[in-house]
Amino acid sequence: MKESYIKPFVSRYFSLSLLLSIPFLLFLSYKAATTSSAVESLPSSAVPGLKIRPGYTSYDSYIQRQLNKTLDPKLRKIWTTRDWNRKIHVFSAFFNDLKKKNLLFNSSKALCIGARMGQEVEALKRVGVSDSIGIDLVPSPPLVMKGDFHHQPFDDETFDFEFSNVFDHALYPDKFAEEIQRTLKPGGICVLHVALSRRSDKYSANDLFSVEPLKKLFKRAGLVHVRTVDGFGLDTEVVFRKNN
Ligand SMILES: *[C@@H]1O[C@H](CO)[C@@H](O)[C@H](O)[C@H]1NC(C)=O
Ligand SMILES: *[C@@H]1O[C@H](CO)[C@@H](O)[C@H](O)[C@H]1NC(C)=O
Numbered sequence: 001m002k003e004s005y006i007k008p009f010v011s012r013y014f015s016l017s018l019l020l021s022i023p024f025l026l027f028l029s030y031k032a033a034t035t036s037s038a039v040e041s042l043p044s045s046a047v048p049g050l051k052i053r054p055g056y057t058s059y060d061s062y063i064q065r066q067l068n069k070t071l072d073p074k075l076r077k078i079w080t081t082r083d084w085n086r087k088i089h090v091f092s093a094f095f096n097d098l099k100k101k102n103l104l105f106n107s108s109k110a111l112c113i114g115a116r117m118g119q120e121v122e123a124l125k126r127v128g129v130s131d132s133i134g135i136d137l138v139p140s141p142p143l144v145m146k147g148d149f150h151h152q153p154f155d156d157e158t159f160d161f162e163f164s165n166v167f168d169h170a171l172y173p174d175k176f177a178e179e180i181q182r183t184l185k186p187g188g189i190c191v192l193h194v195a196l197s198r199r200s201d202k203y204s205a206n207d208l209f210s211v212e213p214l215k216k217l218f219k220r221a222g223l224v225h226v227r228t229v230d231g232f233g234l235d236t237e238v239v240f241r242k243n244n
Helices: 002-036 060-072 073-080 081-100 119-126 173-182 212-217
Strands: 050-051 110-113 130-135 144-146 158-163 184-194 207-208 221-231 234-242
Touching: 060 073, 073 081, 081 119, 081 221, 110 119, 119 130, 158 173, 173 184, 173 212, 184 221
Parallel strands: 110 130, 110 158, 130 144, 158 184
Antiparallel strands: 050 207, 184 234, 221 234
């Protein structure tokens, strides 16, 4: 009598544990399958030379932190006063140089990504690129409209030229690069200023250690040049041309 009572009890638990282990076994076989194939599908955090900073629990907490920098009253004051003319002066020189290299023209439709108060946009206008606009999480009219670089508020093939010095703020660098390649016209130019030899600020979402990860991310574009610049803590200019 005791026997017959225990037996179903044991077998019931045995089947239950077998049932519970199925998802785990499926997971293991999935892991085995995905790690052995398709390097292409690895998240950008797994691209050598590019590290996503840990600690963001959600996209919303990431955006909140970025807004914290953009809305910091001390920084905003600096950006609009002491920084304003100095930045416009330096960026005008960068843009004039790109014009000399025939990568930027007065007639280019240009976008600045992560444009803050619009210093770069103003510099573009001063060197003669009148059709220029910026995007940032916080708008600063009339130079900068509201926009998240992970989801640019523009149609495909809108711009001839895109400039950004905020790559380090991208939580999803693959999305950042995809959006630029989507909104550039065929043959359009993307200019990035990045920090390779020093770490950027506490608001950065990734750390880049070489140009190689960028070459992987800009798969629909060709590398035009890489050169050293002195751009407010950013030391390297990387230029891509979107394929025709
Ligand atoms: C934003 O800044 C305030 C004041 O410096 C700080 O208390 C808060 O924790 C910050 N929030 C985030 C999400 O970083
Ligand atoms: C481009 O614009 C600048 C500034 O307005 C002007 O000096 C220059 O002559 C223009 N270049 C061409 C090729 O039209």
